[in-house]
Amino acid sequence: MAVFTDVAALIPTLCGCGADVGDAESVQASMMLMADADVVRVLEETAALAKQVEQIQVAAAGVIAVRSTRDRGHSGLSASRGHRSAASLIQDVTGSTKADAARKARVGEALVDDTEPSDASSPIGEEARGEGSAPWYQPLRGALRDGGLTSSQFDAIRRGLGEPPELEPDGTDTDPVDADARAQAQEEARAAWAQAAEHLIGEAAVRTVEELWQQARTIRDLLDPEGAEARFLDRFEKRSFRTFRGQDGQKRASMVFDDEGDLFLETLMAAALRPRRGGPRFVDPDEKEQAASLADDPRTNDQLAYDLIMDVLRAGALADAENVFGTRQAGVRLVQTVDADGNTGSVAHSEDHLVSMPGAVAEQHVCDTGFVPVTVDSCGNPLNVGREQRLFTPKQRIGLAIRDGGCRWHGCDRPASYCEAHHIDEWDRDQGRTDIDRGVLLCRYHHMTLHHGGWRITRRDKDDFVLHHPSGETFPMRTRTVLSYAWGGIDPPPKRFRPAA
Numbered sequence: 001m002a003v004f005t006d007v008a009a010l011i012p013t014l015c016g017c018g019a020d021v022g023d024a025e026s027v028q029a030s031m032m033l034m035a036d037a038d039v040v041r042v043l044e045e046t047a048a049l050a051k052q053v054e055q056i057q058v059a060a061a062g063v064i065a066v067r068s069t070r071d072r073g074h075s076g077l078s079a080s081r082g083h084r085s086a087a088s089l090i091q092d093v094t095g096s097t098k099a100d101a102a103r104k105a106r107v108g109e110a111l112v113d114d115t116e117p118s119d120a121s122s123p124i125g126e127e128a129r130g131e132g133s134a135p136w137y138q139p140l141r142g143a144l145r146d147g148g149l150t151s152s153q154f155d156a157i158r159r160g161l162g163e164p165p166e167l168e169p170d171g172t173d174t175d176p177v178d179a180d181a182r183a184q185a186q187e188e189a190r191a192a193w194a195q196a197a198e199h200l201i202g203e204a205a206v207r208t209v210e211e212l213w214q215q216a217r218t219i220r221d222l223l224d225p226e227g228a229e230a231r232f233l234d235r236f237e238k239r240s241f242r243t244f245r246g247q248d249g250q251k252r253a254s255m256v257f258d259d260e261g262d263l264f265l266e267t268l269m270a271a272a273l274r275p276r277r278g279g280p281r282f283v284d285p286d287e288k289e290q291a292a293s294l295a296d297d298p299r300t301n302d303q304l305a306y307d308l309i310m311d312v313l314r315a316g317a318l319a320d321a322e323n324v325f326g327t328r329q330a331g332v333r334l335v336q337t338v339d340a341d342g343n344t345g346s347v348a349h350s351e352d353h354l355v356s357m358p359g360a361v362a363e364q365h366v367c368d369t370g371f372v373p374v375t376v377d378s379c380g381n382p383l384n385v386g387r388e389q390r391l392f393t394p395k396q397r398i399g400l401a402i403r404d405g406g407c408r409w410h411g412c413d414r415p416a417s418y419c420e421a422h423h424i425d426e427w428d429r430d431q432g433r434t435d436i437d438r439g440v441l442l443c444r445y446h447h448m449t450l451h452h453g454g455w456r457i458t459r460r461d462k463d464d465f466v467l468h469h470p471s472g473e474t475f476p477m478r479t480r481t482v483l484s485y486a487w488g489g490i491d492p493p494p495k496r497f498r499p500a501a
């Protein structure tokens, strides 16, 4: 276990605890005695170490990829060892998945200076980076080397942004002015791609890899709208629905979606399966019951999805959609007392059945669905029933969804339709304010975490929201980069590029 001891010795907190770190078992035993903060620190230190090791691995994968290119044929490195591709050799050595090995090869190759971009099928790569200048993804290389990006994040951003389009000359190629203008436009495109990469690097720490890829893809489409349409149409062309029989004689199906169909299906599935996926709570008792019974339903998610699709097909065939998606909107009411001085009771209760709920639950409901102030005397006689105070109207929630694009909590990827609206001011202090500048979208989980865990969100004017941990630590709640692009909120504003026909 000499190697293990060597590695463990590189973790300062672990060594500082004075424990014997001879093997995996004793390491964990000594960590069981550590304070929470130290255990987290050990994880952070090992993660930093793992990043460095991964970097060396990726660099090696890149060299292997470069030495295994097709033009080297059987004398190529991987072929000479009996492997069809560099990725296959890397997979064999590292024991990783095929996709992971291919990613290491891609990223490693992109890190090697002065090589073709690894996407060799793209004829525009050489063109787009200009002669003698660094490729547009140079900032990604830097961030990967400094530990600002993992190789997965690097790959997600680089592949999501794709290569800048090859720009069309305005007139004939022979005109030197046009050639110059074209070269300049090409250089601008390269710079815009590099800038987008920088922005996404800045966001990498608080986004999942999937979301980074999606944002990069959307930014590319915003920068290159015509190319976006071409790519959209390309995916549309590939749409298909195919059925076939398996070996067992049972019918199976395979579907390839175009972008709109993909989104439509996502919303359909989300609406039906949300209670299982942690969507917002239902307030209507019927819907609540439905949600609870869905959670307890013995069917698997795949089975539920199948039944949903068949229901939709049947309903479509019978043109009677309401049988499938009944919509009812009402409200479960919670009652919370506020004394004459404006202090709220710590416990609320439900209007029906007088079930008690922690005050935090009531606050959370107030955020999401509003309230009606009722003044009563000490016998409970209503003296005055105020107007309904719905903090955020459905229209305002649309506004919030457009601004936030999903849960604003750092690192959370829940989409807007899974979110509740949280009002950052306490309602008893700022009653009735319906300013969407003071509201923020949070997924159900994070909305609950906030109200039950003593967290707080503040905002100065139109600055970014700031999340405060009870300990005083703060986290910026950054807007999604792709939205800054969509609204032109970056400096300088994004240009649009016109690709060659």
Ligand SMILES: [Zn+2]
Pocket: 363, 364, 367, 368, 421, 422, 423, 447, 451
């Ligand atoms: Zn709230």
Ligand SMILES: [Zn+2]
Pocket: 407, 408, 409, 412, 413, 414, 442, 443, 444, 445, 446
């Ligand atoms: Zn969240």
